Amino acid sequence: MASNQAEIIHRGEFSSREQEIISISDRVKGISLKAGLAALLILTMAFIALPVVALFLKSPLDKTLGSLYDPMVLDALSLSLMTSTLTTIVVVIMGTPIAYVSARFRYFGKELADSLIDLPVIMPPAVAGIALLVAFGRMGIVGHYLNAFGISIAFTTLAVIMAQVFVSSPFYIRQARTSFEDVDLAFENAARTLGASRVYTFFYVILPIAMNGLISGAIMAFARSLGEFGATIMFAGNFQGRTQTMPLAIYTAMQGDLDVSLCLAIILVAISFVVIVLVKTLTRRMYKNARN
Amino acid sequence: MLEIDVKKRLRDFDLQVKLDVARGKTLMLVGDNGCGKTTLLNLLAGLADPDEGRISLDGRALYDSESGTNLPPEARGIGYVFQSYALFPHMSIYDNVAFGLRTRRMAAGEIKVLVKEHLEAAGLWEIRKAKAADVSGGQKQRIALARALIIEPRLLLLDEPLSALDVRKQAAMRKELGETIHACGVPCLIVTHDLRDVACMGDQACLLERGKIALHGGAEEILSWGSGMDARGE
Known part of the structure; x- marks a missing residue:
């Protein structure tokens, strides 16, 4: 009897010790998982942040500010801002109805149309550039006829915008399509039964509800346009003041003056940052106003 | 007076409904999920099109397959309360x-x-x-x-108007809703799963089964059918 009790006590002690070991090993596993995730996060952030920080560290402030007055920098800056803004406007005007139709309606060839819209995302920009050239260039299948009327698109500022629209439109349309899909059909139906036409419903109900997504899609398209390089250099060439956007100017300046190149790079980073902050603030304010 | 005589092919069966609702009267639509109740409301509101038939309200055709009449939802003058309420956020x-x-x-x-x-x-x-x-x-x-x-509105449609509320609120809202609807004096169709709604708000009731009217009569008739169910509702 006594020996049985001792055995039970012994077993009890053993199992509690065993439980303690299991709980310690669980804790160690938990801690090592958290540490592993934290290390991964730090590594990823460092990988993204380090090159950006290096840009600022490698370019002395006085030289960077001095390069701001370089005609090449000023030309590239104004051309990039002008073309990217126009591109975003074109993409939004053209892409919004397309995205809405794609989100709400089924029609013959929809799969093909959707795939075609997404194609430029996968297509290498250089391929996009050469494709635009053989379509709209002087000897291109459309450009050939335009040339007969004295209209030449390739190697002009219009070509820069066309290249940017080609590569950046899917970024807007995809985001806008998702935003429209997320708008509950019941809102649309409710508006219609309350007397609103399709157009009124679109502008006063669907568009405001989807607005956040549309704005973020437009930012993506603007940012993609600002950074566009491959298609632009193939289709529009690299002419200062006419087709030389900032990425092209960075590439050109790297052959000679690295300071100019760094200055342009820093401006691009700054613009990207300002655009993100500005739009986020605007969106927040817009929603605050709507709430009041 | 609302007069309905419509047919529409749904995925698994035909929705085929013929009924009238007089001014100031409330018709309760009951039936299993997917039996075509909400689709019927959508046909009346113009949010979906019947394959054939006629819907008329106070003598005016909202939809008529023979004459090709099909008024859009915004021209029908129908008040529709959606199940999710669909308030613009x-x-x-x-x-x-x-x-x-x-x-x-x-x-x-x-x-x-x-x-x-x-x-x-x-x-x-x-x-x-x-x-x-x-x-x-x-x-x-x-x-x-x-x-x-x-x-x-000249017609009121309510799709499970109390289902999003908790049980305690339902009782109070049921009475309030019933009074408001009767004060309007227009035909009203209410989709519900709850026989208490039928008892409290309905003048007549209609049981839909796979798109067909299985039972149509006074609200009491549906209630007596409901009292025959066992605890599991079968």
Whole structure:
């Protein structure tokens, strides 16, 4: 009897010790998982942040500010801002109805149309550039006829915008399509039964509800346009003041003056940052106003 | 008077309904999920098209496959309270209720008077500036009803109007809703799963089974059918 009790006590002690070991090993596993995730996060952030920080560290402030007055920098800056803004406007005007139709309606060839819209995302920009050239260039299948009327698109500022629209439109349309899909059909139906036409419903109900997504899609398209390089250099060439956007100017300046190149790079980073902050603030304010 | 005689092919069966609802009367539509209740409301509202048949309201055809008449939802003058209430999330309560009047290009002063009247009657005037997302379920239901009633509809459609509320609120809202609907004096169709709704609000009731009317009569008839069910509702 006594020996049985001792055995039970012994077993009890053993199992509690065993439980303690299991709980310690669980804790160690938990801690090592958290540490592993934290290390991964730090590594990823460092990988993204380090090159950006290096840009600022490698370019002395006085030289960077001095390069701001370089005609090449000023030309590239104004051309990039002008073309990217126009591109975003074109993409939004053209892409919004397309995205809405794609989100709400089924029609013959929809799969093909959707795939075609997404194609430029996968297509290498250089391929996009050469494709635009053989379509709209002087000897291109459309450009050939335009040339007969004295209209030449390739190697002009219009070509820069066309290249940017080609590569950046899917970024807007995809985001806008998702935003429209997320708008509950019941809102649309409710508006219609309350007397609103399709157009009124679109502008006063669907568009405001989807607005956040549309704005973020437009930012993506603007940012993609600002950074566009491959298609632009193939289709529009690299002419200062006419087709030389900032990425092209960075590439050109790297052959000679690295300071100019760094200055342009820093401006691009700054613009990207300002655009993100500005739009986020605007969106927040817009929603605050709507709430009041 | 609402007269319905429609047919529509659904995925698994045909929806085939023929019934009338007189002015000031409430018809309760009951039936299993997917039996075609909400589709019938959508056909009446013009949100979906029947394959054939006729829908007329006070003698005017809303849909007639023979003459090719098919009025769009905005021209039907129907008040529809959706199951989710579908209150516009980007608008205040005031703007939600004023929406139907604004689409009719009514003067701002007139809109204010009417919206105030409806919101005060529903006890919502104090919270008119709040967003629809920030109010309780019962208030949402009142807003949706006020929004549908302010356009002075000639027909009222309610899709499970109490299902989003908790049980305690349902009892109070059921009585209130019944009184409001009867005061309107227009034909009304209410989709429900709850036989207490039938007892409290219905003048007549209709049991739909796989798109066909299985039982149609006074609300009491459906209630007596319901009392024959066992505890599991079978």
